[in-house]
Amino acid sequence: MYKATINVTLKKSVLDPQGQTVLHALSTLGFKEAKDLRVGKFFELTVDEADKTRAEARIREMCDKLLINPVIEEYSLTMREEKAAR
Amino acid sequence: MGSMKAAVIVFPGSNCDTDCFNVLKDVMRMDVSFVWHKERALPKVDLVILPGGFSYGDYLRTGAVARFSPAMESVIKHAGEGRLVLGICNGFQILLESGLLPGAMLRNESLSFVCEHVWLRVEETASVFTRNLKKGETICVPIAHGEGNYFCDDDTLKRLKDESRIAFRYASKSGQVTRDFNPNGSRENIAGIFNEKRNILGMMPHPERASEPVLGLDHGRKIFESLIGA
Numbered sequence: 001m002y003k004a005t006i007n008v009t010l011k012k013s014v015l016d017p018q019g020q021t022v023l024h025a026l027s028t029l030g031f032k033e034a035k036d037l038r039v040g041k042f043f044e045l046t047v048d049e050a051d052k053t054r055a056e057a058r059i060r061e062m063c064d065k066l067l068i069n070p071v072i073e074e075y076s077l078t079m080r081e082e083k084a085a086r
Numbered sequence: 087m088g089s090m091k092a093a094v095i096v097f098p099g100s101n102c103d104t105d106c107f108n109v110l111k112d113v114m115r116m117d118v119s120f121v122w123h124k125e126r127a128l129p130k131v132d133l134v135i136l137p138g139g140f141s142y143g144d145y146l147r148t149g150a151v152a153r154f155s156p157a158m159e160s161v162i163k164h165a166g167e168g169r170l171v172l173g174i175c176n177g178f179q180i181l182l183e184s185g186l187l188p189g190a191m192l193r194n195e196s197l198s199f200v201c202e203h204v205w206l207r208v209e210e211t212a213s214v215f216t217r218n219l220k221k222g223e224t225i226c227v228p229i230a231h232g233e234g235n236y237f238c239d240d241d242t243l244k245r246l247k248d249e250s251r252i253a254f255r256y257a258s259k260s261g262q263v264t265r266d267f268n269p270n271g272s273r274e275n276i277a278g279i280f281n282e283k284r285n286i287l288g289m290m291p292h293p294e295r296a297s298e299p300v301l302g303l304d305h306g307r308k309i310f311e312s313l314i315g316a
Binding site for chain 2: 010018021071072
């Protein structure tokens with residue numbers, strides 16, 4: 001079993017109005033050092049697959065097919081092994 | 087008239103399906119049927135409508151889950167055979183997610199849901215959807231969406247322009263296309279686009295809500311009239 005964490009953000013070339021609004025709010029609160037902020041989303045996905053290479057290939061397939069829209073989004077993936085529940 | 091057969095696909099969360107059905111059947115006198123999203127077999131029709139709404143609660147991304155419903159397999163096949171598909175609002179979002187049209191929808195620039203009447207400038211009339219309109223004329227049609235901020239990369243935008251595939255732009259009543267008349271932040275005020283073969287039209291505004299005088303507006307009717315006899 002592998003547990004994947006998938007972080008999704010809008011591509012740099014895509015305007016993120018939500019991120020800009022939140023950044024503006026931080027600035028209003030006095031956090032002047034906040035300079036760039038992107039709002040994204042996060043998936044935590046457990047897959048029943050013992051082989052790490054195969055698990056990663058399948059997860060990337062899931063990302064490309066459904067989880068991510070490559071026209072506007074990009075993602076980063078990290079994985080760690082999970083002990084299967086008995 | 088009356089010879090055209092149409093189907094309105096109904097997803098869980100569709101809410102403009104009945105409006106579309108009503109316009110096609112009672113106003114345009116088409117032979118219309120509803121098709122539930124779980125039905126894999128589509129009846130033999132000339133036109134498929136993907137209606138507005140919030141299919142699958144807009145979970146994940148607008149249209150992202152609907153695009154994999156069994157009925158969509160048939161819609162993709164139907165479109166591939168050159169028959170007609172009109173996606174309105176959520177239907178447009180589903181067309182983008184399914185790759186039948188290029189680009190993607192972002193949250194409205196204002197982050198607000200917009201529900202208002204807008205003017206559209208007709209950009210292209212060489213299509214079965216827009217042939218009864220005049221190039222450059224403006225029509226008033228309602229919009230109601232939270233994610234109608236059309237985005238595509240520069241190459242796609244250039245192709246859309248070079249191939250005259252932009253159907254409508256948000257504009258003033260007199261046809262000025264400027265930021266002031268852009269309700270959601272869409273690139274170049276794009277409100278609707280065609281695929282390459284122009285048998286698919288996706289648009290955020292709702293012509294089905296503006297096709298009868300009793301509703302206060304009937305400018306959208308010209309789109310459905312264009313389709314008659316296609």
